């Protein structure tokens with residue numbers, strides 16, 4: 756079976772992916788709201804991809820070490 760990439764409910768005949776998220780490899784289609792980093796990397800609309808790609812940590816402020 757070689758149909759994995761077509762199993763997400765999208766009809767590949769209908770739309771042509773124009774880019775791929777550099778974090779999760781999800782295909783990006785025309786008209787989608789996506790992210791572009793300062794370095795020009797293209798990421799999908801999922802903010803978790805931005806957080807992971809930029810190696811940003813989500814922490815509680817209680818974890819901050821106060822000098």
Ligand SMILES: [Zn+2]
Pocket residue numbers: 776777778779780781798799800801804
């Ligand atoms: Zn992504």
